[in-house]
Amino acid sequence: MPFVLPREPGLPPVTWASYAVTTLGVLPLVWRRRRPVLVLVAILLIGGVYKVVMDGPGQPLPYAGLMAFFTVALQCPGRVRAAVGAGSVVAVAASVKLEAGTARELSFTLFCAGAAYALGRLQYTRQAYTAAVEDRAAQLERANRIEAEQAVARERARIAREMHDILSHAVSIMIVQAEAGPVAVRRAPERAEAAFEAISETGRDAMAQLRTMLGVLREADGPAPREPQPGVASLPALLDRVRRGGPEIAYEATGRVQGLPPAVDTAVYRIVQEALTNVVKHARARRVSVRLHHGARELAITVADDGRGPAGSGSGGDSDSGGHGLIGIRERAAAHGGTAECGPRRDGSGFEVRAVLVTSPLEVGN
Structure with a gap:
């Protein structure tokens, strides 16, 4: 200034x-x-x-x-x-x-x-x-990212299990029916026709389930289909497909039958489906029994056959031939608070899959 x-x-x-x-x-x-x-x-x-x-x-x-x-x-x-x-x-x-x-x-x-x-x-x-x-x-961003990555990994594992169960079961049934077809053509033409129908029906069912699953992944192509996943109500149809050209199957449901949560309902179907797939692929069984016992808060599943079981099943069946399916059964049971055991039957007459799923958790204070 x-x-x-x-x-x-x-x-x-x-x-x-x-x-x-x-x-x-x-x-x-x-x-x-x-x-x-x-x-x-x-x-x-x-x-x-x-x-x-x-x-x-x-x-x-x-x-x-x-x-x-x-x-x-x-x-x-x-x-x-x-x-x-x-x-x-x-x-x-x-x-x-x-x-x-x-x-x-x-x-x-x-x-x-x-x-x-x-x-x-x-x-x-x-x-x-x-x-x-x-x-x-x-820190929250890192935790959210890790949680998102874990969620993606869990979802990929779930999809992989579903794809394995669908394809493994369908292909196994189709192979068994196709191998029985030439013999049936020579000896019983009417059975050959039934075998070819079973192959066609199994393929269509597998394609429908795969289309439903892949439709969920293809969000950009339009709304995903909303058909429900198969559950206990679909077991009779599953057993009919396996019976055609395959082993005799007895089905029994005991206890107080009640509605199941959707996730448990699907898990029951997939466990029975995988157990039957192993029977068709590895057991060479003539008779199979499928039993469901509905308890107050648990559902017990037993699939027993008179065959020889998966190769190397003496220690639980976790071999290359049948191990992935048996591991999937254990994972599904554990995901619903239950357990699963796979191994030879107590009387030594075949192979048995036993699984228990929790259907209604205990309430606090009970």
Whole structure:
């Protein structure tokens, strides 16, 4: 302002040296985030030189020192802040004494320094809170991503099980019927016709189930079909298809038959389907019994045959030939809070699959 407006008479003239020192007192702020204490000391020393050595126009503005003090409060640990605060009080008192030397001036200067310090600590708290919120958000994002990836993996495993059950059962039945067809043509033509009809029906049923499953995956091609998954009510049709050209099958349902949750209903069908698939592929059985026992909160499934069971089934049947299907049975039972056992029958006359599924969880307090 002294370059623009005339100064009052008696005041020292404007000199370039005075403004050069004032400007020099601002430049250290460039490094205030790297060396806050050194920058504050440099600014105070430059201000002291200005007051003692230079006889410049008016009083230099204290903004540079307040900015440096704000940065010390923001970035420095407690011990450093305490030491800098004590030194600043001494420097402020000495500066005020050289100027007006009044208690009012001292109080005002200390108030400005205290306000800068308080703002620095408030900014520190705000940054710490923001960093904590961002870290929490990042953790939640990672957790959501991991959960989504796990959900995708579970869904892929579920689809793989469904595809395995559908295709393995259908292909096994079709192979058995096709192998029996040439023999039936020579000996009993009417049975050959039934075998070919069974092949056709099994193929159509497999295609319908695959179309339903793939339709859910192809959302871009239009609305997915809404046919329900097969359940206990579909077991008679499944047993009829396996009977044609295959073993004799006896079916029995005991206990108090009641409605099942949709997921359990489908799981029962798939377990019986996979057990029968193993019978057709590996057991060479003539008779099979399928039994469902409905309990109060559990459903027991037993599929027993008089054949030789899957290859290597002496230790539970987890071989290359039948192991994937038996593992799928155990996984389905475990997914519904139950268990599954696969192995030779107790009397040694064949192979048996036993599974228990929870249909109604226990209520809290019961």
